[in-house]
Amino acid sequence: MGKYIVRRILISIPTLLVISLVVFAIIALAPGDPLSQFAANPAVPPEVRANIRHSLGLDQPWPVRYVKWLWALMHGDLGYSFASRIPVIQLIQQRLPNTLAVLGVSYVLSVVFAIPIGVFSAVRRYTVFDHLVTALAFVGFSVPTFFSGVLLIIIFSIKLHWFPFIYDSTLVVHDFPSLIAQIKQSIMPITVLLLFQTATLVRYVRAEMLEHIPQDYVRTAWAKGLRPPVVIGRHVLRNSLIPVITLVALGVPSVFAGAVITEQIFRVPGIGDLLIRSIENSDTPVVVAVTFIYAVLVVVFNLIADLLYGLVDPRIRYV
Numbered sequence: 387m388g389k390y391i392v393r394r395i396l397i398s399i400p401t402l403l404v405i406s407l408v409v410f411a412i413i414a415l416a417p418g419d420p421l422s423q424f425a426a427n428p429a430v431p432p433e434v435r436a437n438i439r440h441s442l443g444l445d446q447p448w449p450v451r452y453v454k455w456l457w458a459l460m461h462g463d464l465g466y467s468f469a470s471r472i473p474v475i476q477l478i479q480q481r482l483p484n485t486l487a488v489l490g491v492s493y494v495l496s497v498v499f500a501i502p503i504g505v506f507s508a509v510r511r512y513t514v515f516d517h518l519v520t521a522l523a524f525v526g527f528s529v530p531t532f533f534s535g536v537l538l539i540i541i542f543s544i545k546l547h548w549f550p551f552i553y554d555s556t557l558v559v560h561d562f563p564s565l566i567a568q569i570k571q572s573i574m575p576i577t578v579l580l581l582f583q584t585a586t587l588v589r590y591v592r593a594e595m596l597e598h599i600p601q602d603y604v605r606t607a608w609a610k611g612l613r614p615p616v617v618i619g620r621h622v623l624r625n626s627l628i629p630v631i632t633l634v635a636l637g638v639p640s641v642f643a644g645a646v647i648t649e650q651i652f653r654v655p656g657i658g659d660l661l662i663r664s665i666e667n668s669d670t671p672v673v674v675a676v677t678f679i680y681a682v683l684v685v686v687f688n689l690i691a692d693l694l695y696g697l698v699d700p701r702i703r704y705v
Contacts, residue, residue, distance in 0.1 A: 391689065398685040405681045406459075406674060407452060413670045414448035455674065465671035469664070474675045477660060484555050485656035487568075488648070489640075492576040496583035497634055503584075504591025505623055508599065519588060526585030535578045535651040542574060549574050553654040575652045583637070590633055594626035628695055635691035639683035 436445075443451055455465055464474040507519040543551035550571050559565050598604065599622055607617045646658035657676060664672035 391693075394689050394692075398689075402678065402681055402685065403456075406456070406678050409677045410452045410455065410670065410674050411448060413665075413668065413673050414451065416668065451670075455671070459678075464675040467664075467669055467672050469667045469669045469672075474671050477672060478657065478675070478679075481655060481657050481660045484553070484654055485649075485658070488553075488572055488575045488654055488656065489579060491572070492579035493583060493637065495576070496580050496587055499580075500584045500587030501591055501630070504588045505595055505618065507588065508592045508595030509618060511596065519592075523585040523588045523592075526581040527589065529581075530647075531578050531582055532647050532651060534581060535574070535648055538574045538578065539651070551652065553652050555655045575648050575654060578648055578651075587630070587633065590630055591626065594629055595622060598622050598625050631691050631694050635687040635694070636684065638687050639680055 443454065458465060464478075466472065467474055467477055470477060503519060507516045510516050539551040542548045548570075551574070553571055553575065554567075557564060557568055557571070559568050604617060604622055607621050646662055648654070649656045649658045650662070660672065661676050663669075664676070
């Protein structure tokens with residue numbers, strides 16, 4: 387297994403380099419000026435703008451800037467934001483807790499809810515519960531998050547005044563009332579993401595369970611007199627989890643990237659909001675850093691998913 391992991395890491399290095407190069411080139415060649423706010427300010431003389439551009443390295447060709455960025459990355463430096471004038475890693479550290487508080491919680495809850503619901507729906511196929519779960523899953527998967535988010539704001543914020551519709555990132559949890567306030571402002575964005583993510587996972591779990599339940603090895607397990615929890619849990623569910631593991635593992639990096647639409651609706655200052663604003667401002671270091679970290683997480687969790695296959699299915703061997 388050790389050789390397999392090393393080989394996968396070595397293969398992923400050129401992939402990550404190509405991704406960073408493409409993203410850097412697209413952002414550098416795209417229309418837009420990171421110093422556009424100075425260009426619109428008549429109080430800033432042209433020579434001052436030229437000096438700022440030189441200090442940021444914007445007067446150099448983009449391949450030279452990419453090589454410098456890559457060299458800094460090898461030393462653990464993600465660069466400085468053109469717009470915020472602070473290190474990119476500091477920007478990410480400021481936004482990441484808000485993203486994890488919303489997306490992280492919603493993703494964990496979706497996995498916790500989706501697997502047992504999908505299993506029970508498949509075992510009780512064509513019952514009232516199965517029809518209800520299937521209908522709700524189709525609704526949750528089909529309704530876009532911007533619609534469900536606005537709908538929740540209209541009902542629970544404007545009409546009922548139960549929850550705030552603007553996320554307060556300055557809120558610090560230090561006592562029970564502040565904890566309640568944090569929970570109240572997180573309920574609606576978490577619910578929007580939870581409905582969509584749970585609906586997707588439930589459909590996958592149910593479909594995989596239904597594919598394995600009629601198999602011969604399951605009928606053999608029933609014929610041997612094994613108890614239902616053993617047959618369903620140890621045999622059917624274990625074999626059904628392989629594609630589900632892939633879906634869950636590849637969904638984890640999206641927690642870091644942030645749900646852009648949901649963060650925009652509820653004004654959550656997370657990673658997704660940072661990425662959108664950086665693209666609008668042509669803030670190359672931030673865009674490249676967030677994209678590169680996302681690519682690294684995709685590679686890492688792909689590897690984790692492949693390793694989990696061996697734990698779920700002993701027939702899988704790594705050479």
